Amino acid sequence: MPNSPHWSNASAPCRVEWRPSRWLIAALCVLAVLANVSLLTSDLAPRLAWPLAVFALGYGLWLAHRESRKPPNEIVIHDAGTRVEVDGERIEGFGIEWRGMLAFARWRDGEGRVQRRVWWPDTLTADARRELRLAAPVETSPRAPASMAP
Structure with missing residues (x-):
């Protein structure tokens, strides 16, 4: 036709x-704090627990910061x-x-x-x-x- x-x-x-997810960034921050608390409340010797807790908190917050900076x-x-x-x-x-x-x-x-x-x-x-x-x-x-x- x-x-x-x-x-x-x-x-x-x-x-x-x-774009980076706010939910993922918040979850990484919460997991960093929970890792810190779990190490401090475990039966690990305090001389080992404190450095590991500080490291876990710092590493978790670094991961959250790295995720938030992705273009x-x-x-x-x-x-x-x-x-x-x-x-x-x-x-x-x-x-x-x-x-x-x-x-x-x-x-x-x-x-x-x-x-x-x-x-x-x-x-x-x-x-x-x-x-x-x-x-x-x-x-x-x-x-x-x-x-x-x-």
């Missing part, structure tokens, strides 16, 4: 921003995962795994290093989670060999 509209099979790219990333997924860009740089080997409401992304950057990002519920809205789930590359598993002889 000459008057029928031309439909496009292409979909708009999925743009998702990753945000913009991830763009084009054409159902066939092309993925992170901060404008095209990357290979992008994959997403889901565990409940958490989304784990993994890829290799331009220098070959493995990069990982986790979206917690406070950093990814339900709409963005749905969009990411639909746009993520689909991993197909190979078929299992037949269990019986032919």
